[in-house]
Amino acid sequence: MTQITDRLEKLHSQIKAAAETANRQPQTVQLLAVSKTREADELRQAWSAGQRAFGENYLQEALDKIEALQDLDIGWHFIGPIQSNKTRPIAENFDWVHSVDRFKIAQRLSDQRPAGMAPLNICLQVNISEETSKSGALPADLPALAAEVAALKNISLRGLMAIPASNDDPQLQRRPFAQMQALLQTLQQQLPDQPLDTLSMGMSADMEAAILEGATIVRIGTALFGPRDYSNHSSNH
Ligand SMILES: *Cc1c(COP(=O)(O)O)cnc(C)c1O
Numbered sequence: 001m002t003q004i005t006d007r008l009e010k011l012h013s014q015i016k017a018a019a020e021t022a023n024r025q026p027q028t029v030q031l032l033a034v035s036k037t038r039e040a041d042e043l044r045q046a047w048s049a050g051q052r053a054f055g056e057n058y059l060q061e062a063l064d065k066i067e068a069l070q071d072l073d074i075g076w077h078f079i080g081p082i083q084s085n086k087t088r089p090i091a092e093n094f095d096w097v098h099s100v101d102r103f104k105i106a107q108r109l110s111d112q113r114p115a116g117m118a119p120l121n122i123c124l125q126v127n128i129s130e131e132t133s134k135s136g137a138l139p140a141d142l143p144a145l146a147a148e149v150a151a152l153k154n155i156s157l158r159g160l161m162a163i164p165a166s167n168d169d170p171q172l173q174r175r176p177f178a179q180m181q182a183l184l185q186t187l188q189q190q191l192p193d194q195p196l197d198t199l200s201m202g203m204s205a206d207m208e209a210a211i212l213e214g215a216t217i218v219r220i221g222t223a224l225f226g227p228r229d230y231s232n233h234s235s236n237h
Pocket of ligand 1 (some may be wrong): 034036057079080163203204205219220221222223
């Protein structure tokens with residue numbers, strides 16, 4: 001077994017255990033493999049082990065891998081910061097975008113989504129810990145933003161995404177995730193016609209806490225591929 005196969009198996013059993021603790025069906029939690037800085041060949045290994053959804057942060061790096069892996073049936077998720085002049089290739093090449101935090105970006109993605117493709121699945125990124133340096137919409141601004149985004153033609157508003165301030169205490173990790181679940185429930189009541197079924201939250205260090213509070217997509221990099229090496233990484237963001 002390759003190391004990636006091993007780690008993937010371990011992650012699936014951790015997801016199953018956390019879901020069962022929360023009285024949830026394990027298949028309601030999807031594992032998104034976060035593959036930033038990873039070579040196309042490593043994604044191919046994960047694909048061979050059964051992984052189908054991959055998340056990328058840097059546009060040019062992502063486009064190179066999408067091209068190199070065209071022969072595989074992969075669901076591509078964009079999870080990094082978005083500049084408004086870079087929305088077109090995102091609209092053309094991805095299935096999901098988790099990091100929309102302002103209306104202008106959503107509007108451009110909708111306008112630039114090619115005819116004939118399914119609507120682009122969007123999560124609104126929330127600055128749940130209200131850190132000044134972090135991207136994401138503030139919780140108080142969500143209802144207005146969600147209403148505007150929900151009205152866009154080529155967008156399917158699926159839910160919310162967050163990267164809370166890091167915390168080593170598993171009990172304290174749950175707090176911002178619980179707040180996210182409450183925010184999603186509020187939006188579901190506000191916009192009953194939208195398919196708001198997604199909470200994208202939890203990374204290698206806080207996956208269990210996120211699942212206990214309702215995560216439906218956990219975004220896992222390090223625990224699947226090992227520590228990242230940025231030294232020879234030319235980030236084209
Ligand atoms: C890098 C990254 C992850 C994965 O983080 P790990 O700690 O390596 O699991 C998840 N989400 C986002 C938005 C990221 O940028």
